[in-house]
Amino acid sequence: MRWLLIVVPALLCVTVALASAEPTVLAVDGEDIYVDLGAADGVGAGSELELLHEVVARDPQTGAVLRDRFALGRLRVVKSGERLSVVVAEPTLAERVLAGDRVRLVSPKRAFVDPWVAQVVASRAAAAAPGPAGPPGPPTSGAGPTPSTPRTGAVVDHVALAREAWLDTLGQPPERRIARWQALIEADPKSPYRRVIENEIASLTDQIRQREDALAKARSADDGDRDPRIAALVAELEGAGALGDVLAVAPLARAIPNRPIELGFLVRQPAALHRAWLYVRPQGEPGYRRIELVRDGDAYLRGTIEAAAVKEGTLAWYVEAVAAGPDAEVAPVLGSAADPRRIEIDAEVVEAPIAAERSHVHAHVDYVDFDGSLATGFDQYYQAEIDFMYRFLHPVYAVRLGFGTLSGTGGPRDVIDEDPMGTCFDGDGVYRCRQVTFSYVYTEVELRLRRNVALMLRPQAGLLTTDTSGLMEEGRCRGADTTDCRFSTGVGGRVRARFGEERGTNLVIGVGFTDGVGTLLEAAYHWLPHTAVPVQLSVQVTDQPVPENFGVRLIGDVGWRSLSWFYPSLRISYQARDIDHAGVSGGFAMNFDW
């Protein structure tokens, strides 16, 4: 813009300087190209000019300066003044236009009429035959009606009077403009512009009337006047998005829990509504809560959904209203009970307090004697296990991690029982028993299928050492003496199902298998005859510690809970592979509950 302030005067100077020269590009301002051709030259909007580029070269032989012009393309006039025009060119050509380039008119010359002169002529004609005319414009001196001489003999310059009056009206309110034009008519009743001026006065009078009507409505506090205004405004606002027939409210798709939700409803016709209610139903509640909406401002109803109703899940809501009038009935106006609007409420994000009794640590040692010979026999083992459990409840009920060792000797029942020397040699003099040590780890996942049905899955793996030497020496296969020792990885698993309450009365049925160690089938019944006395009775069918003959174990385990977080228990068991191959043994366990 500042640039234009410099360019335009410069253009005027150049225009004067080049008044008699060939048409030239005076300046280039962005897309606008200024040329010194105007209406006086027969150039106007739509005219076409040709851009000429002058090439100057010197003849190398004669030394003469040679000039020639080449047409580079066409320019189109977009607007013209008396002497200047603004032209535009195609983008590729526009880049090549330079100030000083010549131009020439290639479209036919056109004749332009001064609009003010034309209006005056029209006014004269209208004086003879009345008819409508446009608003007055600035009278141009030197063109138009000649001054007349009234009876007083003074010469009246109609143009000058009209111009003076027109200038006075600029920027004035309609009342003053009317007064000024009336003053002109009084002062110059024979003005050739009278018809135009009278039309202008009529137009201004109409504008004042419209304004007063609008102001009267704007002053009115009457609902009948305000409602149409509001409805019209809301209709215009509709361009921004779909609004309801009666109410409009901004969408709210989600919100966080425990924070009140404020809703502001825009009402199309506030006077038409008598009362309105917002109904909300948090997830899980059987019915809707009702909140009366309060009128507010120009055209609004407002209501707040209290924090207690903003709970995790889906919040359903709708609005009902009753129109003004004795027979009006309550009706849904935004959503409905059957088809409510919904706001998704986020889940609670809190650091939950530490839950008690979620973890359990269980350690037990169990000595199992199948042949009644205790340490000197060939069918007994001990098993120690430590188990860490945490109840997550969801989505996995509990996870257990554990470490265990099973170590003992086993072999064919018949061989053990029939060897009179008690050395586990068969009739062929072959030692048939094996000593195994299985150190294993496991992870168990407990899934709660039903309230009283749980499924526990446990994969386990460990190091299995098998000694087949029959030397029965302590420490064999643990040190350098590894003759007849086999080392392998024992992989297995266990599946259990529990029916009943985990910490109450329940029945557990399970099956487990470990490669090289054996199979275990079990059923355990746990109950609390007294809160301080947990009891578990079990029956197991197993061929452990080596996969030979199955036997049955009957186990009773009784605890004593004197502390809330700890109880020990003792177990006694009877096991037999047949009625002559049986023994009694026991063990103990420690349980920690945190």
Added chain:
Amino acid sequence: MKTHVTALSLLLALATSARAEEGASPAPPALPAPPPPVRALVVHVAPASAPAGRPVELEAEIDAPFAEQLTVRWRAIGDSQWQDAAFERSSAGGWFATLPAARMPGLEYYIRGQDAAGVEVAHFASAARPHVVRVDPTLIDRLEELDRERLGGRVNQVAIDVIGHDFGNRYDLPDRFLRGELTYTHRLLRRIHHIAFGFGAIQGRTPASDAARAPSEYVLNGLRYGFGELRLRAHASVFLDLRVALGVSQDGFDQAARGQVIFGKPWRSSVTVGGEVSGDLGPSAWVRLQWDTAPPLLMGASIVRTDLPGAVIDAAGLYLAYDVSYRLASRLTVRAQVSYGSRDGAAHLGGGLGTAVDF
């Protein structure tokens, strides 16, 4: 205005008094009542919520806007001072006012006008009961807030941990490792929950050959490394740790990578499943169960299967570790671990100690 009314009342009173004195004198012509003031009307759909960090645009249609100086008075929730935003003409028609970028928990506003006489007109809501535009935090925002509260603003931690385990074996050759790490952790508490950098060293002895060849000698293995770690919060209660380590081992340049998934929160009860592999020291894998039910102790049990320190005697190095951490002070935590497990032969013990300072 009030002055005008008072003056007018006085004039009327004087006129009435004069008429009473004059008795039958005719009543003066009644003064025309001033016309009620022109009132603007403002309609807009009040936004109920706005995204954090974006300006709140109010689009409105206004009738008789010339009648009043219309403004939107707004303030961030919690602020005491109201600020004004003017309505501007929209090139698309209508009017608009722009309130600055909203931050949690939101802002409140009302629309008022003031006529030429200075009378304030309420068009929507009021200073006493403004309309609230909520800026609801995202899940990550809320989790971050919770974490910051839990940490008391201490988002940095320096930790030293040393663990070791003696596996032993039936050949009475040493098979053990010791591992130490110094870790600096910076908690971002967003999707990237923390970043960490540290240095570590592993030193160990292990039989030189596998059990099939009855090893008779052992080797010294080790790794000196630096590492970078990212913890990503994939879900409110699922975290993913990724670590890359570069260093040198007994054989030269070595690299290692580690990853673990934590189901639950690492500072609460959780289950972790992870693995690590080093080019020269072999792979490790673990499952860890942690429980927080015995405050102030945080306990954990892990099953670890590892080849550390680059063992070849057997691939079944397994131990169970039980660890306890205890917060001695608000900034200081100590940890201890005991482990029991074997690789070849009878099980042996191991253990560890560690401490962490938060700031």
